[in-house]
Amino acid sequence: MGRVIAFIPVRGGSKSIPLKNIKPFCGKPLVYWNVAALQAVRIIDEIIVATDSEQIEQTIIGFNVSKVKIYRRSAENASDTASTESVMLEYIGQSDLKSDDVFMLVQATSPLTETKHFEEALQVLKTGKFDSMLTCVRNYRFFWNEDSTSKNYDYRNRPRRQDVPGELMENGAFYLNTVGNIIASKNRLSGKIGIYEMPEYTAMEIDEPDDWQIMENLMRKHVFSKQPRKKIKLFLTDVDGVLTDAGMYYSENGDELKKFNTRDGMAFQLLREAGVKIGIITSENTKIVENRAKKLKVDYLYKEKRDGGKLSAALEICKKEGINLEEVAYIGDDVNCIELLLNVGIAACPADAADQVKGIAGITVLNKLGGEGAVREFSQHILDR
Numbered sequence: 001m002g003r004v005i006a007f008i009p010v011r012g013g014s015k016s017i018p019l020k021n022i023k024p025f026c027g028k029p030l031v032y033w034n035v036a037a038l039q040a041v042r043i044i045d046e047i048i049v050a051t052d053s054e055q056i057e058q059t060i061i062g063f064n065v066s067k068v069k070i071y072r073r074s075a076e077n078a079s080d081t082a083s084t085e086s087v088m089l090e091y092i093g094q095s096d097l098k099s100d101d102v103f104m105l106v107q108a109t110s111p112l113t114e115t116k117h118f119e120e121a122l123q124v125l126k127t128g129k130f131d132s133m134l135t136c137v138r139n140y141r142f143f144w145n146e147d148s149t150s151k152n153y154d155y156r157n158r159p160r161r162q163d164v165p166g167e168l169m170e171n172g173a174f175y176l177n178t179v180g181n182i183i184a185s186k187n188r189l190s191g192k193i194g195i196y197e198m199p200e201y202t203a204m205e206i207d208e209p210d211d212w213q214i215m216e217n218l219m220r221k222h223v224f225s226k227q228p229r230k231k232i233k234l235f236l237t238d239v240d241g242v243l244t245d246a247g248m249y250y251s252e253n254g255d256e257l258k259k260f261n262t263r264d265g266m267a268f269q270l271l272r273e274a275g276v277k278i279g280i281i282t283s284e285n286t287k288i289v290e291n292r293a294k295k296l297k298v299d300y301l302y303k304e305k306r307d308g309g310k311l312s313a314a315l316e317i318c319k320k321e322g323i324n325l326e327e328v329a330y331i332g333d334d335v336n337c338i339e340l341l342l343n344v345g346i347a348a349c350p351a352d353a354a355d356q357v358k359g360i361a362g363i364t365v366l367n368k369l370g371g372e373g374a375v376r377e378f379s380q381h382i383l384d385r
Helices: 030-039 054-062 084-094 115-126 179-185 211-222 261-273 289-294 309-321 335-341 374-385
Strands: 004-008 046-051 068-072 101-107 132-139 167-178 193-200 234-237 276-282 300-302 328-331 346-348
Touching: 004 030, 004 084, 004 167, 004 289, 030 046, 030 054, 030 115, 046 261, 054 068, 054 335, 068 289, 068 300, 084 101, 084 193, 101 234, 115 132, 115 167, 132 300, 167 179, 167 193, 167 289, 179 374, 234 309, 234 374, 261 276, 261 309, 276 309, 289 300, 300 309, 309 328, 328 374, 335 346
Parallel strands: 004 046, 004 101, 046 068, 132 193, 234 276, 234 328, 276 300, 328 346
Antiparallel strands: 101 167, 132 167
């Protein structure tokens, strides 16, 4: 077995869900989940993301993942009628891959695929028992034919679902083959085909808007629940664009005003009751911010400009609390927040944050806008963990 190449085709022209491959899924662009899972597979040499979209390309680059390379697919092979095989063959024809290199086709619309699934399937292929492989799930439904005859069970002796072997259904998560086989057959599968069986909850793919919420719930239940949880001891937030809508309001007398959201106030109360310390870090040095911080009963308010920026302020608070940045959650919205967002245990931003912030790998992009309950939404993420 030669090198292992993972290949993720992501068009920009999805009709059912525009730009769905980078639409936030559980707080991150949809394609992020496959990229992150593949990055952790030791024997994968490269992850090729094939796209026709500048916006998708910039989002992928923002992940800052070492194994990823962007391939700009042709317009012809990014059309609604183009097959996946056509873009696979286009890339292979323009690359220097060898015939024994393993080519793994991965679908971004199957975000529940985990690192272990890729690893286990690759180990089976490595044994040489199969020329190519696909992923399936076991379906325990009872099926009928068009002529009203039962297809896979005897209705007169109806079995319990748990007592039937079930039928294997292709779930489209990923496919394995060698470059040589793909060139010869012009197909993702060829020769002696093996099946890697995945858990039943991975049966769905995201195709329509209604699929989104169902899949997010499955992700939280079956994937996130197995991950070690970071204990958050300190919650930090920016002010303008996070606790406010980033607007600047002036009275007739020239007094500056800011609009805050009462729901965010509830976030601070609930976090405090859960034993989490709270801090505000902002470059704004105004009495308005000081008054709001006092009303919210925050533990720390850093409102002066300082060397080292917001990261320096956060480290100073961590030192006082005897904790590290892995135990900190932070929500920010603009470029001056990026350094701190990259270093905390859990990072989030409002839905209307700067694009550079939303492109940070691993950040949770919230549904709420700044000043409209984004902090409350983020606090609930932390409290529900």
